Amino acid sequence: MFKLIISINFVILFLMVFMSVAFFTLLERKVLGYIQLRKGPNKFLLKGIFQPMGDGLKLFFKEVNYPSNMNFSIFLVSPMLGLLISIFFWLIYPYFGLNFIVTFGLIFMFCCSSLMVYIFLMISWSSNSNYSVLGMIRFISQMISYEVSMMIIILNLMFMINSFNMNDFYLYQMNIKFFFFFFFLFMKLKKNFWAKKNPPPFDFSEEKTKLVSGFNIEFSSMSFIFIFMSEYMSIMFMGMLLFEMFFGLMMNKFYLNFFILIFMFLVIWLRGFLPRFRYDKLMYLIWKMILPLFMIMFMFNFSMKLFNLYH
Template sequence: MLMLDIMLIFLGMIILIIGILIGVAFLTLLERKVLGYIQIRKGPNKVGFMGILQPFSDAIKLFTKEQTYPLFSNYLSYYFSPVVSFILSLMIWMLIPYYFNFISFNLGILFFLCCMSMGVYIVMVAGWSSNSNYALLGGLRAVAQTISYEVSMALILMSSIIMVMDFNLMKFEIYQNIWFIFMMIPLSFCWFSSSLAETNRTPYDFAEGESELVSGFNIEYSSGGFALIFLAEYSSILFMSLLFILIYLGGYELSFFFYFKISFLSFLFIWVRGTLPRYRYDKLMYLAWKIYLPLSLNFLLFYMGFKIMLMYKYF
């Protein structure tokens, strides 16, 4: 019986990974299409019907190109950074609140925060081990950026946790008779903005600042290494969209409406990229420390008081 359970869990993981990779492939196609129409052009439309096979063409091209590496790089850490980054981005997906034959996390949010915090080490090591000035600058900027917004990001999450009084993501669906976004509109906007910074997306893509850092921390990566970094980033975008739904938009149910919500949030990530210019670096620091942090602390105190008031009322 135990062997059967292990096999079912393993099969579930394989299906999950395949689903994530296909989702990431078509998310890149959606991004290129949306950015194309924002810039009044077509986007990919040649490979397959309306460009639908373009992601598979890109994947084959990237993974069959020659793998190069800088002569003076720290080879092992340079080579394994993208691999660890990709594995970490897949590990976070174990948090999906499955109802059958899968892992149930009682401390899922803590696991999420640990994995997200690990991501910055990978960017830092990738930048340092490349032995390039531009890559090192990108890595250092990613570290400073992460320290700035992850403090307020955890505090924004705390307000939702106080309302549910549990770290298990399945409990968020049970308690959301009224979606939390209606009770926490400012916090949900702050969370979405922090998600953009977490996934290194415009307007907070300082680790990948193309205009001043020549692609940033990943400049020395080519072919497979670059593809793995790329996959990790887009996998994180999909997961942050899912997490927003779990925490603020009523939770997880396998229906058309759920897929519409996750598609719309992924579209928002792309829309922001096509609309906003890159933020100035010191402005992000100001935003994180002087706006998001006080705001999240004030809301945390408010919801703690609200929860205590409810407990006294019913008990």
């Protein structure tokens, strides 16, 4: 009976995440409309509230174009695998309170995040397009670079709670929040999530003036929907992970969802007013500035852990 309840809860969670992706697009278009002093989607029925449904139907019924020299099986399967892995991210969501515990949840998240590199490699290589391959090289190098620093930052936090379990972030923050002690880590991890998940102004793999549409240039209709949903689901998951680790909001879902909404708004807001800067500057920032700093912090925390172990 307990397993059935858990299964039903996760099915409801996944359905709500899918619906959130649809309305995330509506929020994005509305906010960008206000930032750019123009009208957002406001024509479809009640103030554009059914606009996500119209966008979904439009993409669903669009023509599917297949490149002549593509690898057909990988071309069809890779977007579905990307969406499936994005769904797996949400398995560590502390949805059922302390009654459902994923002991190695953060390790599972690291594994899924690493698999996304191979998914986007398959997506771009299977279409056999020069633009997609160039976008893939940019995206994978950017994703791997910021994933290294992301893992080191999270390892620093795991030294504090001495666990890989997401639920323990709540237990260790019942009285005081990590946000007030590790504000610098919070800001750097937030920037790492933004750069890793490739939203503007960090969308170097989809730079319209150089790469047209980047690694997904040859995908349309349902295949494009799968890629699109996997990216937006990952952005929402990173918002949940960020505020769960620094605020411990597991037992109060209203506040956790409210902070996820704030994270989504900040992603859209940065897209509206920040210009895209050079790709080599992004790589310089991570490899020569951020990564050495957090490696020093990691070695310090590791040495303190050994000191406590032996004494």
